[in-house]
Amino acid sequence: MTDLAPRSRGVIGLLEENCTLCMLCARECPDWCIYIESHKEALPAPESGRPQVRNVLDRFAIDFSLCMYCGICIEACPYDALFWSGEFAYSETSIAGLTHEKDRLREWMWTVPPPPAHDAGAPLPREARAAGPGAGPG
Amino acid sequence: MDLPLPRLGGTRAGVALADAGPGPEGSGLGGGRAISLRVFEAGLACCAVEVSAALRRFAELAPQAEEGAGPPVHVLVVAGTVTDKLAPLVREAYRALPEPRLVLSFGACSNSGGPYWDSYCVTKGADQIIPVDVYVPGCPPRPEALVEGMRLLLDGVGAAS
């Protein structure tokens, strides 16, 4: 069969370590298919000052029965926690099985391909331009 | 906290399976048992194009009826958005199928209403009106995804008998 193109949109993987619970993906999703639940935890106070409070991710689920693979969540995420993968063979016999929880979304990260090379003549990304000469590919 | 880092560029067995051709004799769809298949496509919207592409490939995977294949299994592939106006016709198509019959829901719209879940005239999934055996996710799913969905569907048939 055909080889998968570099930016094939098959399934979405989550790198939980990068997620800061900004909720942008859940808000921008046109299908309302990203479910995020979290709670606040207080870290022990340092020598001075009050205890730090951080958000802890309880649940991150994507309902692939609703998902229309637009990629808005991946583009909206400011912290590179969501990635495209080309995997497409995940049919289920029950529709509940199409809602992938965060452990299964982490599994998809193993299938995320390396980013394709820049097109010839493409401008450098903003970060490489800011880093000065010598940065960027090639 | 030690967490395993993902290996970029790895492939899963699932992709390799989809790339496999007909394979050795008897190892095709249905878990090695010869199955005669009749596929009825309810091509309601864009997913119909992908099903057409897949069914052409399907014919290569299982070219002709084999001896001893038994009575055909009828599969209704619902591909596309099920609107409220068309829902009774989809139900009639299912009722008109003779037994044994299976239903494969292809694409987000027929799985759950998909991107049109909030519309005023869309049935939120074919399983609202007919029983569905396999759901193939995608918008639209690749033609290869239909082949994989069929494998899952027919493996159930092979296991049941």
Place this chain on the structure above:
Amino acid sequence: MTAAEIMAEAAQSLPAARCAAEGTTVTMDVPPEDWLAALSFARDVAGCDFFDWLTAVDEQDEGFAVLVHLYSIEDRQHLLVRTLIPRDNPVLPTASGIFRGAGWPERETHEMFGVVFDGHPGLAPLLLPEGFEGHPLRKDFALAARAAQEWPGAREPGERRAAERSRRRLVPPGVPDGWPPP
């Protein structure tokens, strides 16, 4: 006919029409009483004999704008004919006497907006199921699903469920103010 010729001819035959040319399209705004005259002019004089589509736009307080897109295959000229009808009495003569192809688009515009086309042979619903109430493409027809379903994005970071009263009440896009009604 070219765009300039159409506009010159319209100035003579349809004095109440206001024409504007933009790119390859001439837009002609006519009052409702000149609707059939404008369509006959477009087909017979301007040579725009290809009927493309007919639809309406809910202009809210101003009423409903009904638009017809016509095309001249020989001259490659687009013509958009538009009229504005009042919201409390949305009636317009049918275009299906001049363009047979307007029959079904008028049925769709009738069920989606509630515009009545006088003289139409059969203004039955086309796309909506039987028993559907309301006119869905009017701007005051809210999508009930968006207001009834809990929006996953309404949760703030660090919440399990969306707070009933939060500092800023997050409303999903597409839900009008004050919906659902109390």
